[in-house]
Amino acid sequence: MQHFRVRAILACLRACVLIALLPAVPAAVVSVQALAEESPAYAVEVSDVTAKVGEPVVMHATLRIRDGYRILTSYNNRVIALSSFDDGVAFDRKVVPATVQEGALVFAVGLHATKPGKHPINGIFRVGYIQGTDEMSMVSVRLIASVTGTE
Numbered sequence: 001m002q003h004f005r006v007r008a009i010l011a012c013l014r015a016c017v018l019i020a021l022l023p024a025v026p027a028a029v030v031s032v033q034a035l036a037e038e039s040p041a042y043a044v045e046v047s048d049v050t051a052k053v054g055e056p057v058v059m060h061a062t063l064r065i066r067d068g069y070r071i072l073t074s075y076n077n078r079v080i081a082l083s084s085f086d087d088g089v090a091f092d093r094k095v096v097p098a099t100v101q102e103g104a105l106v107f108a109v110g111l112h113a114t115k116p117g118k119h120p121i122n123g124i125f126r127v128g129y130i131q132g133t134d135e136m137s138m139v140s141v142r143l144i145a146s147v148t149g150t151e
Contacts, residue, residue: 039063039127039129039139039141040066040069041065041066041069041129041131041137041139042063042064042065042066042069042105042125042127042129042139042141043063043064043066044061044062044063044125044141044142044143045061045062045063045064046059046060046061046062046143046144046145047059047060047145048145048146048147048148049111049145049146049147049148050147050148050149050150051112051113051147051148051149051150052113052149052150052151053112053113053114053115053116053149053150053151054112054113054114055112055113056092056110056111056112057110057111057112057113057147058108058109058110058111059108059109059111059145059147060106060107060108060109061079061106061107061109061125061143061145062104062105062106062107063098063104063105063107063125063127063141064103064104065103065104065105065129068131068132069129069130069131070129070130070131071100071103071104071105071127071128071129071130072127072128072129072130072136072137072138073100074128075127075128075138076097076126077097077098077105077125077126077127077128078095078096078097078098078107078125078126078127079095079096079098079107079109079123079124079125079126079143080094080095080123080124080126081122081123081124082094082096082109082111082121082122082123082143083121083122083123084119084120084121084147085119085120085121085122086119086120087114088113088114088115088117088119088147088149089111089112089113089114089119089121089147089149090111090112090114091109091110091111092109092110092111092112093109093110096108096109096110098127105125105127107125109123111147113147113148113149113150114149115149116149116150116151117148117149118146118147118148119146119147119148119149120144120145120146121143121144121145121146121147122142122143122144122145123142123143124140124141124142124143125140125141125142125143126138126139126140127139127141
């Protein structure tokens with residue numbers, strides 16, 4: 001009987017702790033998402049593009065390395081998971097490799113609008129960097145842009 005009481009009290013305590021922590025959860029999630037969206041090593045430069053529906057166009061995205069960091073050139077730096085919110089854009093490749101130009105990673109994303117209007121697109125840069133003399137990191141950075149299809 002006493003074992004049952006101890007278990008009931010512990011269950012009640014766990015429930016109280018969970019209820020007390022619930023207000024802090026959204027703040028924790030927001031701060032983790034904010035950290036995941038930015039890279040300390042790279043500054044992202046992406047321009048929206050406009051093209052006639054069906055005509056190929058290249059969107060250029062550049063990741064500039066910040067002071068104190070170096071590009072990890074031996075890593076397979078690339079952009080992946082390209083998608084369009086409303087299927088208004090088709091991509092030439094599923095994975096786009098980076099080229100190193102003037103100390104920056106440059107991505108040439110081939111695409112074409114499949115219908116008129118403004119279409120939000122996104123993807124994920126998977127890139128590496130070196131900090132200091134020997135600290136290597138591989139990170140994900142968000143690609144967010146828009147493609148406008150004209151007639």
